[in-house]
Amino acid sequence: MDSEILICFKCGLKSLFLKDQLCGIIFCQRCGAKTHISNLTSDNIDTRLRLLEKAVENSNSEKELCGYCNSAVDAETIQSHYDICEMYPINCNFCNRKFIRRTIKIHALECGCNLQKCKFSRIGCQFEGNQFEMERHENDNVHLEFVMNLLLNLQTEANRNNSGNKKSSTDEYHMKKLILNQKIEIYSCKQQIVNLELKFKELQHNYEKQQVDVENYQKTLTTVINANNQLTKAVAEDKKMLSDKIDALSLHQNQFEDNMEKNNNQQTEVRKKLRKLENNCNKLNQTRKKIDDIETDLRDKLSSIHTSGHFIWKVENFTQLQLNAKSGTEEEVYSEPFYTSEFGYKMRLRLEPNGNGEGKGTHLSIFLQVMKGPNDAILKWPIEYSADFSLIDQLNHKNDYSYKIESDLIKLREYYVKPVTEFNIPLGICKFISFGKLKPLHLVDDTIFIKLDLKIISH
Numbered sequence: 001m002d003s004e005i006l007i008c009f010k011c012g013l014k015s016l017f018l019k020d021q022l023c024g025i026i027f028c029q030r031c032g033a034k035t036h037i038s039n040l041t042s043d044n045i046d047t048r049l050r051l052l053e054k055a056v057e058n059s060n061s062e063k064e065l066c067g068y069c070n071s072a073v074d075a076e077t078i079q080s081h082y083d084i085c086e087m088y089p090i091n092c093n094f095c096n097r098k099f100i101r102r103t104i105k106i107h108a109l110e111c112g113c114n115l116q117k118c119k120f121s122r123i124g125c126q127f128e129g130n131q132f133e134m135e136r137h138e139n140d141n142v143h144l145e146f147v148m149n150l151l152l153n154l155q156t157e158a159n160r161n162n163s164g165n166k167k168s169s170t171d172e173y174h175m176k177k178l179i180l181n182q183k184i185e186i187y188s189c190k191q192q193i194v195n196l197e198l199k200f201k202e203l204q205h206n207y208e209k210q211q212v213d214v215e216n217y218q219k220t221l222t223t224v225i226n227a228n229n230q231l232t233k234a235v236a237e238d239k240k241m242l243s244d245k246i247d248a249l250s251l252h253q254n255q256f257e258d259n260m261e262k263n264n265n266q267q268t269e270v271r272k273k274l275r276k277l278e279n280n281c282n283k284l285n286q287t288r289k290k291i292d293d294i295e296t297d298l299r300d301k302l303s304s305i306h307t308s309g310h311f312i313w314k315v316e317n318f319t320q321l322q323l324n325a326k327s328g329t330e331e332e333v334y335s336e337p338f339y340t341s342e343f344g345y346k347m348r349l350r351l352e353p354n355g356n357g358e359g360k361g362t363h364l365s366i367f368l369q370v371m372k373g374p375n376d377a378i379l380k381w382p383i384e385y386s387a388d389f390s391l392i393d394q395l396n397h398k399n400d401y402s403y404k405i406e407s408d409l410i411k412l413r414e415y416y417v418k419p420v421t422e423f424n425i426p427l428g429i430c431k432f433i434s435f436g437k438l439k440p441l442h443l444v445d446d447t448i449f450i451k452l453d454l455k456i457i458s459h
Contacts, residue, residue: 346373
């Protein structure tokens with residue numbers, strides 16, 4: 001049969017209908033929106049859909065979704081719907097807490113505030129609880145004694161009213177009391193039987209459990225025995241192996257002792273040779289000391305050679321020297337001492353790669369320092385000189401950077417007097433040349449050359 005898919009214009013739900021069913025009132029299966037379709041032929045689908053859309057639009061004002069159960073309800077009857085809605089929250093009559101209507105009955109059975117007295121309270125039962133606890137209490141056989149006491153009391157009152165047949169009534173009363181006591185004993189015996197059966201079942205369960213544990217222990221014991229046997233066998237084998245190794249070690253020990261005796265003899269000979277070698281080393285050290293002394297004398301003699309007041313100082317690894325100066329490890333570098341002539345003044349140059357004073361961190365600083373020399377007694381003091389410092393151009397050999405200083409015996413006389421200590425205060429230029437002018441002419445391959453042209457002025 002032919003069918004048609006209709007889409008709800010309110011919630012968008014797609015529904016499948018037979019074309020023969022597209023007549024009369026149609027409700028949406030999700031939101032409950034309704035439309036009225038009548039007097040339409042099955043061929044006029046477009047007209048039917050337009051009417052359905054119009055009906056849905058009209059239904060927006062007629063229907064309203066319940067905020068608790070999401071059911072479509074007429075707007076006029078929404079308040080009356082809340083009175084029967086299963087999801088609507090209502091207050092408990094006992095504890096005043098809110099619960100949905102669907103679960104309020106279950107809560108009433110378990111509510112702690114809904115306390116009821118036992119229906120046997122009139123004959124002595126003091127139990128109180130909610131409805132659920134009360135049903136469980138009343139199902140237990142705890143009221144038999146109260147009922148029996150009530151029957152005895154009623155019987156006693158009946159016997160008091162029957163004064164005509166006092167003796168028979170008394171006997172009957174005693175008989176009934178005896179029967180009642182027997183019933184109580186029977187009930188007590190039944191309870192004991194039930195308790196004994198429960199204990200028997202528990203003991204039987206414990207016995208079965210212990211039997212399983214015993215079987216497990218037996219299996220474990222068997223495993224341990226087998227492991228122990230294997231361990232004993234392995235120990236015996238290891239013991240035999242160790243015995244063989246001990247015998248072998250004993251043999252090696254004997255051989256080792258023989259070798260040790262031979263080695264002792266050899267060591268005695270080696271010690272003798274070592275003594276001779278030590279004597280030779282001592283003689284060699286003495287010879288080396290003499291050679292060092294000779295080299296020192298030669299170095300002093302060579303260092304005293306100076307021709308016509310010119311001195312060139314090669315400073316290598318300049319970058320590392322500058323880093324050491326910046327870190328404070330070694331702020332100044334000194335040249336080898338030199339003499340102005342064969343029997344002249346002893347001097348040296350001092351270089352500070354990171355600068356000094358007002359040139360610190362920006363310029364290269366260079367100084368000339370007068371030192372205490374072997375010829376000071378025959379020289380004239382204070383010394384007066386003219387010094388020309390030059391930083392040699394290593395590329396073009398024509399653009400040397402120079403600076404000249406001259407002795408000032410009036411303001412700086414203490415710089416030129418005869419040294420009392422190893423050296424006087426150095427004198428020079430704090431801002432000799434800025435770091436930016438070192439390359440590319442003067443700093444090549446991390447090396448600079450400093451030239452000193454020194455002229456001693458006669459008095």
